[in-house]
Structure formats: structure tokens, C-alpha cells
Amino acid sequence: MQSNSITTTYAPPFKIVAKYFIAAIIDFVILNFLLMLNYKDITGFYFQPKILAITHLLTLGWISMTIFGAMFQLVPVVLETKLFSEKLADIQFWIFLLGMIGFVTGFWNSDTGLHLNASAVLLNIAVLIFAVNMVGTFIHVKKWNITGWYLISALIYLIITAIAGFLLAYNLWHPYISINHLQYLKLHAEVAVIGWVTMVVMGVSYKLIPMFTLSHGYSMKSSKWAFWLVNIGLVGINIFFHFENNIIEILGSTLFIAAGIAFFLFQVYLIYKNRLRKKRDIGIKYSIFSFYMLGIVTLFGLIFSFIDLSGIPNIYLVFGYLVLYGYLSMLIVGQMYKIVPFLAWYHKYSSKVGLEPVPMLKDMFNEKYALVSYYLMTTAIIATTASFIFNSRIALLFSFGLMFFGSLIFTFNILTILRK
Amino acid sequence: MISEEKVFELLKRVIDPEIGLDIVSLGLVYKVEVNEESINVTMTLTTPGCPMHSSITEWVNNILLQAEPDKNVNVNLVWEPRWTPELMTDDAKEKLGM
Numbered sequence: 001m002q003s004n005s006i007t008t009t010y011a012p013p014f015k016i017v018a019k020y021f022i023a024a025i026i027d028f029v030i031l032n033f034l035l036m037l038n039y040k041d042i043t044g045f046y047f048q049p050k051i052l053a054i055t056h057l058l059t060l061g062w063i064s065m066t067i068f069g070a071m072f073q074l075v076p077v078v079l080e081t082k083l084f085s086e087k088l089a090d091i092q093f094w095i096f097l098l099g100m101i102g103f104v105t106g107f108w109n110s111d112t113g114l115h116l117n118a119s120a121v122l123l124n125i126a127v128l129i130f131a132v133n134m135v136g137t138f139i140h141v142k143k144w145n146i147t148g149w150y151l152i153s154a155l156i157y158l159i160i161t162a163i164a165g166f167l168l169a170y171n172l173w174h175p176y177i178s179i180n181h182l183q184y185l186k187l188h189a190e191v192a193v194i195g196w197v198t199m200v201v202m203g204v205s206y207k208l209i210p211m212f213t214l215s216h217g218y219s220m221k222s223s224k225w226a227f228w229l230v231n232i233g234l235v236g237i238n239i240f241f242h243f244e245n246n247i248i249e250i251l252g253s254t255l256f257i258a259a260g261i262a263f264f265l266f267q268v269y270l271i272y273k274n275r276l277r278k279k280r281d282i283g284i285k286y287s288i289f290s291f292y293m294l295g296i297v298t299l300f301g302l303i304f305s306f307i308d309l310s311g312i313p314n315i316y317l318v319f320g321y322l323v324l325y326g327y328l329s330m331l332i333v334g335q336m337y338k339i340v341p342f343l344a345w346y347h348k349y350s351s352k353v354g355l356e357p358v359p360m361l362k363d364m365f366n367e368k369y370a371l372v373s374y375y376l377m378t379t380a381i382i383a384t385t386a387s388f389i390f391n392s393r394i395a396l397l398f399s400f401g402l403m404f405f406g407s408l409i410f411t412f413n414i415l416t417i418l419r420k
Numbered sequence: 421m422i423s424e425e426k427v428f429e430l431l432k433r434v435i436d437p438e439i440g441l442d443i444v445s446l447g448l449v450y451k452v453e454v455n456e457e458s459i460n461v462t463m464t465l466t467t468p469g470c471p472m473h474s475s476i477t478e479w480v481n482n483i484l485l486q487a488e489p490d491k492n493v494n495v496n497l498v499w500e501p502r503w504t505p506e507l508m509t510d511d512a513k514e515k516l517g518m
Contacts (some may be wrong), residue, residue: 210467214439214516216505223511276505277439278517345437350475354433361437 012115012404014347016089018418020069021340023097023214025411027061028329032404039397046316047182051322053107058324059192060100060123063177066332067200068092068130070078070339071151075137080148084136088129096126103169112172117248120169127162131155147225153231157195160238187241193323194257195234201227201331209268212283212338213275222267229260246305254305261298281362282370286334289378293326314388321388325403326381333377333410337370364420365413373413376406426497427452427459430487434479441515443476448505458492459484464503514518 034054035042041050068089076083083089103121106112134155141148165188171177177184199398206223209215233256240252280288300319309315341364349358380402387395431449432442432479443463444447451462477495484493505518 017484212438214466216466276516276518342438346475349437350479351482353435353437353475353479354430355486358437360435362440 011256013086014343016086016093017069017073017343019090019093020065020072021414022418023337024062024065024069025092025336027057027065027412029216029404029407029411031057031062032400032407036397037398038298038399039400040393042317042396043314043391044317046320047185048111051317053104055320055324056100056107058329060096060103061140063197063328063332065096066336067197068096070204070335071134071200073343074204074207075134075151078145079138079141080143081137081140081216084133084140086174092126092129092133095122095129097386099123102216112169114173116169117166120166122201124162124166126187126330127158131159146220146227147374149204149227149248150199150206153227153234154196154199154203155197157234159193161188161192161196164191166380173417182259183241183244187237190237191234193328194237197328198261202230203326204269205264205268208335208338209271209287210326213272213279214277215271218274220267220269222263222270225258226263226267229256230320231260231262233257233260250305254302258298258302261294264296281337282367282374283334283338285371285374286330286337289374290327290331292332293322293381295355297323297327313361313391314326318385318388322381325384330377334412335374337365337413340414340417341365344420348420359420364417366416369409370413373406373409376402376409380406421456422454422459422491422512426470427454427461427484430483431461433483433516434476436476436484439516441508442511443480445512447509447512448468448476448503450501451471458494459488462498464498464501466503468499501514 003243005013031054034057037356038050038054041048042054045053072083072089075081099119100121103123106116106119109115134151138148162186167177168181168185168188171181171184175181202223206220233253236253236256240248243249243311297319300322303309304319341361345359345361345364352358380399383395383399383402387393387399428445428449433443435442436446439446446466448465449461449463451460453460461475461484463480465476471475477497480495481493484491505513508516
């Protein structure tokens with residue numbers, strides 16, 4: 001008999017993925033707590049020790065940790081192959097964690113010498129291990145699909161992000177970059193958010209959204225347009241980054257990326273429109289909020305390249321916050337509400353299906369609590385944006401507090417699922 | 421000997437935990453054949469490459485083996501004809517909000 005159980009055949013154990021997810025969630029809570037404690041320092045220009053430290057706590061510890069864990073689970077399933085090495089995934093975890101803690105404390109204490117640079121080297125080693133693990137997995141893939149192409153691109157941009165990050169850290173220790181440090185930093189940030197993170201988001205969305213919504217009978221043409229446009233834009237960024245000329249930047253990259261993201265959002269809309277499950281569960285609610293935010297920040301980014309908005313208070317912080325919280329964090333929280341119950345359920349109940357009563361996925365956590373955290377977090381995002389723009393310190397403290405409490409409820413829910 | 425109707429009945433216990441509907445109501449089971457030696461189930465899944473759906477064939481296997489331990493159980497997963505939402509029972513469509 002042919003065994004068709006892809007998950008049991010291809011997926012790595014629950015333990016590895018759970019380890020990455022738990023680290024990411026703890027990091028998210030710490031991050032929100034730190035924002036609340038240090039709200040007075042989160043103001044003005046972004047190039048400051050605490051803002052850089054918290055940004056990396058967010059991008060490395062929360063966003064990237066989640067993506068690593070999700071990819072160990074999803075790549076084998078989506079590309080129908082085995083993960084190259086679970087051992088490497090485990091080694092990578094510890095090196096990355098150590099590197100991340102070192103890197104964040106380096107920024108926090110303004111210790112941009114050996115401390116920051118050694119940590120950057122550790123992070124690069126972890127990324128290299130991840131790359132080896134992924135390439136080792138990719139070479140055994142027999143049937144490529146569009147998601148696979150997005151993931152390969154994402155991996156390339158992750159490597160560029162990591163190397164650029166290290167070179168920037170080295171420049172803070174021994175200045176050597178002839179162009180403006182901030183101009184180079186922009187390359188690092190854009191390749192990170194669009195190349196690494198958004199490429200994964202797009203590729204994985206084409207697989208996950210139809211599954212979660214039971215969607216059928218839509219064209220996938222837009223996903224291919226999105227792939228090429230965003231890639232052309234990113235190559236543009238990598239070629240033109242040393243020009244401080246706005247027009248070259250807009251024509252060479254910004255317009256392509258914005259168009260690519262528009263195609264992606266249109267693809268998501270098509271999938272969503274053709275869904276059979278009409279009910280919007282908590283995971284879908286978060287995801288919809290996030291995709292609206294992606295549309296808003298893309299438009300925002302486009303306006304930013306044409307018009308000088310630097311007169312508006314904290315405008316860079318607003319933009320960064322909306323990208324990292326509005327778009328990415330809300331998407332992660334939403335997707336975790338879908339993926340973690342599945343992982344835990346599969347681990348515990350899969351062998352019992354049909355033989356004894358097993359819970360449904362929606363019974364794995366209290367959706368009412370999840371809804372409370374949804375309203376807390378989305379209100380926090382709007383309130384934080386307003387606090388930045390109106391430059392109100394006390395409102396900012398209150399907004400960060402809302403996000404912190406939202407993240408506590410989220411953590412409680414996820415821990416309940418994992419313990420079930 | 422177990423009847424084909426009884427096999428369908430047993431397969432109704434295989435519930436997709438994400439959707440909350442069983443595979444028979446979803447219209448995923450195309451054919452059931454029972455003979456002296458074996459039970460043969462021909463079925464499909466709603467989308468290829470879904471982690472949840474892929475384990476479903478294993479559950480089908482387990483349930484039938486538990487009911488009929490002396491028979492061989494063959495679960496034949498096919499992609500043609502493709503599953504369409506029309507294959508669902510009216511009750512299932514209603515539960516999904518269609």
C-alpha cells in the first residue's frame with residue numbers, strides 16, 4: 001500500500017518547530033515590555049542605540065525565529081521532500097539565539113566594537129547553517145512549484161541581509177564604507193523586509209490561505225507577476241543602493257516592488273473571494289488586518305519616495321512600526337493561531353483519529369480570549385501611530401501597554417495549546 | 421463480510437479537524453470496493469500538498485484496519501477527477517456557509 005502521509009514522512013518533529021516558536025513568542029513579550037519601559041527613548045530619528053536594539057530584537061528574535069520554525073515545518077510539506085538535517089536546525093537555533101542576544105545587548109549598551117561584531121559573526125554563521133540546510137533540502141525536490149521559487153529568492157536575500165548587516169556593524173567599529181552609512185543601512189533594511197520576510201510571506205500565503213479558507217477555482221497568474229516584479233525591484237535596490245539619487249531609486253526599484261506587492265495583494269484577494277469557508281476565524285481576522293496594513297505601508301513607501309515627509313514628527317518610526325507591527329507581527333500572530341493548534345493537535349491526536357473522540361482545531365484554544373487580544377493589538381497599532389504623529393509621550397506609553405497586554409493573552413493562548 | 425455502506429459509515433468518523441467535516445460529506449471518497457481479501461478505497465483530497473489532508477489517508481487506513489483486522493486495506497489516492505465543491509453533500513455546504 002502506498003503511504004500518503006506527507007506530514008509523518010516529511011515533517012521534522014514537533015520539538016524543533018515548537019522550540020523556535022516558543023523562543024519567538026517569549027521574545028515578542030520581552031520586546032513589548034521593553035517598549036513600554038523605554039517609551040521615552042522611542043522618539044525622533046531611528047538611528048539610536050535603544051531603537052536599533054529593539055528593532056533587532058523584533059526582526060531577529062520574533063520575525064526571523066518564527067520564519068525559521070515555520071520553514072522547517074512547511075518546506076518539506078510544500079515541496080514534498082525531507083528536511084536535510086534536524087541536527088543542523090537545532091545547532092542553528094542556539095547559535096542564532098546567542099548571536100541575537102549579543103547583537104541586541106551590543107546595540108543597547110552602544111558597544112559597537114568587538115561585542116557587536118562577534119555577535120554579527122555568530123548570526124552570519126547561523127544564517128549559513130540555515131542556508132546549507134535549505135539547499136540540502138531543495139536539491140532533493142522533484143516537483144517545483146511557485147512557493148518553492150519564492151522561498152529560494154527569500155534565502156538569497158536573507159544571506160545578503162546578513163552579510164550587509166555584518167558589514168554595517170563592522171563599519172561602526174572601524175569606519176570604511178565610503179558611502180553614507182544610512183544609505184547602506186537602507187539596503188540592509190529593505191532587502192531584509194521585502195527580500196527575506198515578504199518573499200516568504202508571499203510564497204507561503206499561496207499555499208496556506210487556500211488551505212485555511214478552502215478556496216478553489218482561481219487563477220494564479222498574479223503570483224507570477226508579483227514574483228518577477230518584486231525580484232526586479234530588489235535587484236534594482238542591490239545595484240542602485242549607492243546612488244543617493246531619488247529618481248534612479250524610484251524607477252529602478254520602488255515602482256517595481258510596489259507593483260509586485262499590488263499583484264500579490266490582488267492574488268490574495270482572488271483566493272479569498274473564491275473561498276468555501278465563509279466564517280472568518282481569528283487567524284483569518286489577523287491576516288486580513290495585516291494585508292490591509294501591507295497595502296497601506298506600500299502606498300506609504302511610494303509616497304515617501306516622491307514627497308519629503310520628514311517634517312512630520314516621528315515619521316520614520318511610524319513607517320517602521322506599521323511595517324514591523326501592523327503588517328508583519330499581526331500576520332505572524334494570526335498564522336500562529338492557525339499553525340500552532342495544528343502542530344500540537346497533530347502531535348497529540350493524529351494517531352487517535354477515528355479510533356476515539358478527538359478535539360477539532362478550534363477547540364484547542366479559547367477563541368474569545370484570542371479575540372480580546374486581537375482588539376487590544378489592533379487598537380494598540382492605531383493608537384501607537386497616532387501617539388507618534390501627535391508626539392504624545394503618555395499616549396505612547398498607554399499604546400505600548402495595550403500591545404504588551406495583547407501579547408500576554410496571545411502567549412497564554414499559545415501555551416494552552418502546546419500544553420493540551 | 422463488511423458491506424460497502426458500512427465502510428462509508430466508518431469513514432464518516434474521519435473528520436478534518438480544521439474544517440470540522442468528515443471526508444464522506446466532503447465528497448472526498450470516490451469509490452469503495454470490498455472483496456474476500458481486501459477493502460479498496462479510492463479517494464481524493466481537496467488540495468495537493470496539505471499537511472492535514474495528507475494524513476487523512478492514514479486515518480482511513482487505521483479505521484478500516486481496526487474494524488477489519490484480517491483484511492488488506494488499500495487506500496488509493498487519486499487526483500483525477502479533481503475534487504470540486506459540488507461533490508459535497510448539501511448539509512456540508514450549509515455548514516461551510518455556502
